[in-house]
Each structure stands twice: as C-alpha cells, then as structure tokens.
Amino acid sequence: MVSSSTFTVLFSLLFPLEIKQVTKIIKGARAGSLANLTFQYVGFDEPSKSTILSWLSNPTKEPPPRQAFVIARAYEKSYEFVVSLSHGSIISQHIYNGTGFPLLNLEEQSAANDLAFKYPPFIKSIKKRGLDIKDVVPAVFTVGCEVVPIPKAEGTEHRGSKMRPPFAAETKPITVVQPHGPSFKINGHTIRRHSLASHKECNFKGSVDLK
Incomplete structure (x- = not known):
C-alpha cells in the first residue's frame, strides 16, 4: 500500500x-x-x-x-x-x-508587448474603440499556440453605460451554503472526500525565465 x-x-x-x-x-x-x-x-x-x-x-x-x-x-x-x-x-x-512554436519566455513576452504598443495600426484600433491604451493589457501567444483575430470595433461594445437593448437574459441569483464546512479536505495537491482521494495539479505550461 x-x-x-x-x-x-x-x-x-x-x-x-x-x-x-x-x-x-x-x-x-x-x-x-x-x-x-x-x-x-x-x-x-x-x-x-x-x-x-x-x-x-x-x-x-x-x-x-x-x-x-x-x-x-x-x-x-x-x-x-x-x-x-x-x-x-x-x-x-x-x-x-x-507546426507552431513553443511558448515565449518572459524576455520575449516583454519584447513582443513593447512592439505591439509601438505598432501604428494597433494604436489606431485602440483609439477607434474609445479606449485608453494605458488600460490595455496584452496577451502574447506564439503562432500555432493560439491565434485569435482582433474583432472589428462595431458591435463589440462591452461597457454597460454604452450598451443598448436587447440585452442578454438576466441571470438570477444563486446561493450555495454549507454551514458546517465543505465535505472535502485539501492536503497539498490531494483532495479527499469520504473514501475517495484525487491528486490534482495545474500543470500550466507557461514560460519560465531561467538563466
């Protein structure tokens, strides 16, 4: 055992x-x-x-x-x-x-971010959306890892004060209560519930800046 x-x-x-x-x-x-x-x-x-x-x-x-x-x-x-x-x-x-390329390390991510904020078409698209470029947080991916085109400005408004009907269906409130605490116990990466035990880990394949 x-x-x-x-x-x-x-x-x-x-x-x-x-x-x-x-x-x-x-x-x-x-x-x-x-x-x-x-x-x-x-x-x-x-x-x-x-x-x-x-x-x-x-x-x-x-x-x-x-x-x-x-x-x-x-x-x-x-x-x-x-x-x-x-x-x-x-x-x-x-x-x-x-196909594709591995994830970027921290130095490469920083260089890619700086390049984006100096790229005139990108700056123009941010201004067209009425956003302050200082509020923009980029996400950098390599080709083949995840490629998502930037949507057009029209029809992508997300600010509540600017939105107009029809709105999405309202989500009704929900409450979950366990007055005596959860039915499971966590010890490190191990989760136990009654006689069941599982070993959970988040293996995030993010970049590591190692020198």
Missing part, C-alpha cells in the same frame, strides 16, 4: 531546486553546441497511467523514475529534452520539426 504522501512526492510538479538541476544538466551537456540556449518550458514528465498502475499493483518494485520534459530554443530551432532527475543525465533529445 502506497501512502498518499509518498505518491504526492513522487508525482508532484517539479520543485524549484529540481528545475535548477534540470537546466544545469542541459547547459552542462550542451554548453559548446548550444551556447545561446533559452528555456521555454521546464516541467514534470508524468509517467503514463499504465506505468503508474503497474507500480501500484506491486509497490515493492522500483517506482517510476522522476523525469523532466524541457522545451528549449537555440539558433532559431526548437529542442525537446527528457532529463532524468534520478541519474542526472539527458535521456533523450531531438529537434522539433512540427
């Missing part, structure tokens, strides 16, 4: 020290050939469900190895790595030749 604490440690997202360990391993192995390497994503490489179930059926065996999946950029190419945290080495690596 595997305790919930053991399961949580084995299959949690990477800890800060592990992220540093992963980047150090890759930089050490690729220092000469990929000198300008930037890290777009560093995250836990979760084992397959079948692998986990196989181990749970016989927990006396060695648990699945703790590994990291990495997306990095160098010389206008995207690289994918799988790194073993247990052995401190790169298990696999290859150049990604599929």
Whole structure:
C-alpha cells in the first residue's frame, strides 16, 4: 500500500531546486553546441497511467523514475529534452520539426508587448474603440499556440453605460451554503472526500525565465 504522501512526492510538479538541476544538466551537456540556449518550458514528465498502475499493483518494485520534459530554443530551432532527475543525465533529445512554436519566455513576452504598443495600426484600433491604451493589457501567444483575430470595433461594445437593448437574459441569483464546512479536505495537491482521494495539479505550461 502506497501512502498518499509518498505518491504526492513522487508525482508532484517539479520543485524549484529540481528545475535548477534540470537546466544545469542541459547547459552542462550542451554548453559548446548550444551556447545561446533559452528555456521555454521546464516541467514534470508524468509517467503514463499504465506505468503508474503497474507500480501500484506491486509497490515493492522500483517506482517510476522522476523525469523532466524541457522545451528549449537555440539558433532559431526548437529542442525537446527528457532529463532524468534520478541519474542526472539527458535521456533523450531531438529537434522539433512540427507546426507552431513553443511558448515565449518572459524576455520575449516583454519584447513582443513593447512592439505591439509601438505598432501604428494597433494604436489606431485602440483609439477607434474609445479606449485608453494605458488600460490595455496584452496577451502574447506564439503562432500555432493560439491565434485569435482582433474583432472589428462595431458591435463589440462591452461597457454597460454604452450598451443598448436587447440585452442578454438576466441571470438570477444563486446561493450555495454549507454551514458546517465543505465535505472535502485539501492536503497539498490531494483532495479527499469520504473514501475517495484525487491528486490534482495545474500543470500550466507557461514560460519560465531561467538563466
């Protein structure tokens, strides 16, 4: 029987020290050939469900190895790595030749934001909508990640003081009350309700600014 604490440690997202360990391993192995390497994503490489179930059926065996999946950029190419945290080495690596580009790191997001606010057509579209450009917060995505065209100004008014009928159907109030507290308990990433337990994590593949 595997305790919930053991399961949580084995299959949690990477800890800060592990992220540093992963980047150090890759930089050490690729220092000469990929000198300008930037890290777009560093995250836990979760084992397959079948692998986990196989181990749970016989927990006396060695648990699945703790590994990291990495997306990095160098010389206008995207690289994918799988790194073993247990052995401190790169298990696999290859150049990604599929469609789209990986997420931007923080420096790239900042540069893209600055470029947008200096682009005359963008500035003109903001003014046409009667908005103050200082109130605009951009969201930056790479091509292939999420492409959403900016709608035309007409018919996109969202300010209540400017809207005219017909309005959307009114949502009636709703109240949910549990006077004795919730029926579940949260311990770290584990949620328990009666005899059921689930391990929840938000694996947001956002950019990581690592140097």
